[in-house]
Amino acid sequence: MPLQKLAFRPGTNRESTNYGNEGGWYQTNKVRFRSGQPEKIGGWAKDNGALSTVIAGVTTTVLTPSTGTLWGVCRSMWNWITLSGYNLLSLGTNLKYYIQNGPGGNFYDVTPLRETTGAGAATFAATTGSSTIVVTDSGYNGQTGDFVTFSGAVGLGGNVTAAILNAEFQITYISSSTYSITVSVVATAGDSGNGGASVVAAYQITTGGEVYTVGVGWGAGGWGGVTTGYASTGWGSAAPAGLGIGIQLRTWSQSNFGENLVFNPRGGAMYYWDTNANPTIFDRGVVIAAGATISGLTVDSTCPSIANFITVSDSSRFVIAFGTNDPTGVYATTALDPMQIRWSDQESIWTWTPAITNQAGDYRLSHGSAIITAQQTRQEILVFTDSAIYSMQYLGPPYVWSFQILGDNISIAGPNAVASATNITYWMGLDQFYMYSGRVEILPSTLREYVFTDINRAQSFQFVSGTNEGYNEVWWQYCSANSNVIDRYVIYNYKDNVWYYGDWNNYAGANQGRTAWLDSALRASPMATAYGTAGGSTNAILVYHEDGVDDGTVNPAVPIVANVQSSDFDIGDGNNFGFVWRLIPDLTFDGSDVNQPTAYFTAIPRTFPGAAYGPSNDPAVTSTQNYQNQITYNIQQFTQQVYVRIRGRQMAFRVSSGTTGNALDGLGVQWQLGAPRIDIRPDGRR
Numbered sequence: 228m229p230l231q232k233l234a235f236r237p238g239t240n241r242e243s244t245n246y247g248n249e250g251g252w253y254q255t256n257k258v259r260f261r262s263g264q265p266e267k268i269g270g271w272a273k274d275n276g277a278l279s280t281v282i283a284g285v286t287t288t289v290l291t292p293s294t295g296t297l298w299g300v301c302r303s304m305w306n307w308i309t310l311s312g313y314n315l316l317s318l319g320t321n322l323k324y325y326i327q328n329g330p331g332g333n334f335y336d337v338t339p340l341r342e343t344t345g346a347g348a349a350t351f352a353a354t355t356g357s358s359t360i361v362v363t364d365s366g367y368n369g370q371t372g373d374f375v376t377f378s379g380a381v382g383l384g385g386n387v388t389a390a391i392l393n394a395e396f397q398i399t400y401i402s403s404s405t406y407s408i409t410v411s412v413v414a415t416a417g418d419s420g421n422g423g424a425s426v427v428a429a430y431q432i433t434t435g436g437e438v439y440t441v442g443v444g445w446g447a448g449g450w451g452g453v454t455t456g457y458a459s460t461g462w463g464s465a466a467p468a469g470l471g472i473g474i475q476l477r478t479w480s481q482s483n484f485g486e487n488l489v490f491n492p493r494g495g496a497m498y499y500w501d502t503n504a505n506p507t508i509f510d511r512g513v514v515i516a517a518g519a520t521i522s523g524l525t526v527d528s529t530c531p532s533i534a535n536f537i538t539v540s541d542s543s544r545f546v547i548a549f550g551t552n553d554p555t556g557v558y559a560t561t562a563l564d565p566m567q568i569r570w571s572d573q574e575s576i577w578t579w580t581p582a583i584t585n586q587a588g589d590y591r592l593s594h595g596s597a598i599i600t601a602q603q604t605r606q607e608i609l610v611f612t613d614s615a616i617y618s619m620q621y622l623g624p625p626y627v628w629s630f631q632i633l634g635d636n637i638s639i640a641g642p643n644a645v646a647s648a649t650n651i652t653y654w655m656g657l658d659q660f661y662m663y664s665g666r667v668e669i670l671p672s673t674l675r676e677y678v679f680t681d682i683n684r685a686q687s688f689q690f691v692s693g694t695n696e697g698y699n700e701v702w703w704q705y706c707s708a709n710s711n712v713i714d715r716y717v718i719y720n721y722k723d724n725v726w727y728y729g730d731w732n733n734y735a736g737a738n739q740g741r742t743a744w745l746d747s748a749l750r751a752s753p754m755a756t757a758y759g760t761a762g763g764s765t766n767a768i769l770v771y772h773e774d775g776v777d778d779g780t781v782n783p784a785v786p787i788v789a790n791v792q793s794s795d796f797d798i799g800d801g802n803n804f805g806f807v808w809r810l811i812p813d814l815t816f817d818g819s820d821v822n823q824p825t826a827y828f829t830a831i832p833r834t835f836p837g838a839a840y841g842p843s844n845d846p847a848v849t850s851t852q853n854y855q856n857q858i859t860y861n862i863q864q865f866t867q868q869v870y871v872r873i874r875g876r877q878m879a880f881r882v883s884s885g886t887t888g889n890a891l892d893g894l895g896v897q898w899q900l901g902a903p904r905i906d907i908r909p910d911g912r913r
Contacts, residue, residue: 233904255790257790265900268787270777278297295768311502318334318743350421351426362405377429382420384418391412439686478492484544497515497537533552536600540608586627602652614636643692655690682708740758741757805876
């Protein structure tokens, strides 16, 4: 018989059965399709920038995790260049807000302060033989996990010196008027002082949660109501304003106001960060609130005090708050209205009161119960509620902004589940994918059933989207059904109109799901943040994708576990068996950085679609290894043909690298599959 070419359709299809998708690919992991052929995706490298100990120009002792890691799980990034040419990247985690000065540069903690006490308001008490210090501050109203920085303290008389106390700490326990911190030494009997009368405590804004918590707000929590810090509400009672933000999943929105930055934790206040001409001085962000003085000007009395999402419009530079409070008019309130939109005057963060002399204003949407997010496009701002999408366009005075509904009865998974590429906006809904290119359309997906039948919708606010425009891709990172952290991804290639997917388990089996993604033309490659160790870690790392061919999050680098497997295809005539005795590979290793790059072909026979895959006989002429009781063939760069013994009515074909358990296997390997061929001859019926 003539050689049979193994030519499969590009992309992965899980909408049919394995056998029903004959001629296509069925499984992928760390593989993309380029020019119709599968190839291993590019590698990634860790940014090892350190946390700076200089805050607002003052050197201080700060809590620092290991080099290249940040406190908390990162949920957003933003990249821009200042007028002085500094390449800045902001990163918002559930615990902190950072700005990095250039790739590989220091990460500066610019987390705003919510309160700074007067001198002597906080006092210390040590216990002999313990590293726990109890701090008394009757005015403190925070929660466990918050951060505080002390200054002006004197030593307690023993091991606990002034240098140890005048530092940053994370609060470990809270009671009615006291809280605990842990210092780096064990107190002695001589540590009987209280820190002196000049102690000043600077409390950073309340930290947020790592995962989404159902039912934060009215009547939330167990018997006794909502509890945060030491304050509780009664069962069935409304939570105090702002209470939910401290225990809810922390996401951020941000945008440039010129070379400066406006940013906002969802459900919190708006903040402003002013670029300093000195690149080694990074001041903390300051709150944009009624009566606050920023850059010498005073914010007016009607400035929103809370918002769910913010942006700065490219058109005429308005600061726009989505899901906010409206303190003006008959229905003035400090409570958040999740459907309310407000915008400042043009070129102003200070003026929010509408007047005939300015363009400040507001509008309340009607379709849906809450605004989820907004996305700027070329000519409009797309506003997503939980059931509709609106177009927001600038008109100029007197109406300023117009609002038109583009689609109703749609969904969006979360505030970070939308991305735009080539003037088209794509987003993940709760049960399907969508696109907008002038009209709202369902985006057909060959992986819809696979994704949405094994997904944790309760954690949909964690889901994150981003582009990899160098490969014409939109990525979505999401949580599988049994995971409370991001552990999977799905990719849409909009140029070739194909889909593929995978998981984020690394070579050692730990989850390194991407929690934020940014494809910025201002840096060399797409950026993402990952869990520092196994899923659920409270540390984040910044990684650069399409950098090398290996997993560079560890030192030394380890291989990327990549594979693609076809659907079953016939090798017999449907009745008789077929016998495959020879395989002619077609594989390129362009881009590899080792002398003898190796990948593996696996041929997996089966008798019937419902039968288990069976093993083939071990060929004597090639190096082999077992993979799930199958025989895998070692294919090197100049392998011409492989003699095999495969018998069945149908078979699946698999290409993989980095899967043997040998730390060197797959290291430095990049591959792309061509069109391999197999030699088949008819065999018997049994």
